[in-house]
Amino acid sequence: DAGVIQSPRHEVTEMGQEVTLRCKPISGHDYLFWYRQTMMRGLELLIYFNNNVPIDDSGMPEDRFSAKMPNASFSTLKIQPSEPRDSAVYFCASSLLGVGEQYFGPGTRLTVT
Amino acid sequence: KNEVEQSPQNLTAQEGEFITINCSYSVGISALHWLQQHPGGGIVSLFMLSSGKKKHGRLIATINIQEKHSSLHITASHPRDSAVYICAVGADSGYALNFGKGTSLLVTP
Numbered sequence: 001d002a003g004v005i006q007s008p009r010h011e012v013t014e015m016g017q018e019v020t021l022r023c024k025p026i027s028g029h030d031y032l033f034w035y036r037q038t039m040m041r042g043l044e045l046l047i048y049f050n051n052n053v054p055i056d057d058s059g060m061p062e063d064r065f066s067a068k069m070p071n072a073s074f075s076t077l078k079i080q081p082s083e084p085r086d087s088a089v090y091f092c093a094s095s096l097l098g099v100g101e102q103y104f105g106p107g108t109r110l111t112v113t
Numbered sequence: 114k115n116e117v118e119q120s121p122q123n124l125t126a127q128e129g130e131f132i133t134i135n136c137s138y139s140v141g142i143s144a145l146h147w148l149q150q151h152p153g154g155g156i157v158s159l160f161m162l163s164s165g166k167k168k169h170g171r172l173i174a175t176i177n178i179q180e181k182h183s184s185l186h187i188t189a190s191h192p193r194d195s196a197v198y199i200c201a202v203g204a205d206s207g208y209a210l211n212f213g214k215g216t217s218l219l220v221t222p
Contacts, residue, residue: 055208059209089154104155107155
């Protein structure tokens with residue numbers, strides 16, 4: 001298996017633009033997690049899905065952020081409109097079991113100018 | 114929210130030294146994870162444990178549920194062990210992880 005795949009790896013955009021980050025989990029994994037990592041706050045959970053259904057989105061910072069999982073092999077995290085404070089590395093991870101080992105993607109480094 | 118504290122924040126060691134990184138948390142958990150993040154950013158899961166001790170090569174992780182404390186040990190450290198080590202805990206009531214701030218380890222030759 002290729003592991004968790006994220007795209008793009010780097011994204012530079014201007015304030016106010018829409019940004020879409022993509023994730024393909026490991027085949028057969030029922031749980032998908034979106035995390036954000038910043039120098040100030042470290043790693044934070046944004047949202048997670050079980051069987052394509054959002055279970056806990058309490059970490060989503062505000063309405064500008066939305067996440068979807070239309071099928072078992074694809075998820076998106078969208079920011080609209082983007083702001084400079086959204087600059088961070090966004091990781092996607094998947095696991096077979098909710099309490100199981102999580103496998104992380106390489107991350108998307110987002111810079112909003 | 115479960116508060117996760119790691120110590121030390123930064124650690125420099127000579128090659129071959131025995132290294133210990135500590136993690137404490139504030140409320141009951143379902144499991145504790147140790148993650149490794151190399152410069153360049155990739156995150157790898159090292160251990161997931163809910164009791165006792167696990168060993169993988171030169172790495173050993175222990176957890177004491179009563180004391181709400183875990184340690185990650187590296188024996189015979191090597192420069193390739195240089196990375197940030199992150200402790201994360203899973204809540205009793207769900208699968209969300211709370212993360213420590215990480216321990217930045219540098220092993221010099």
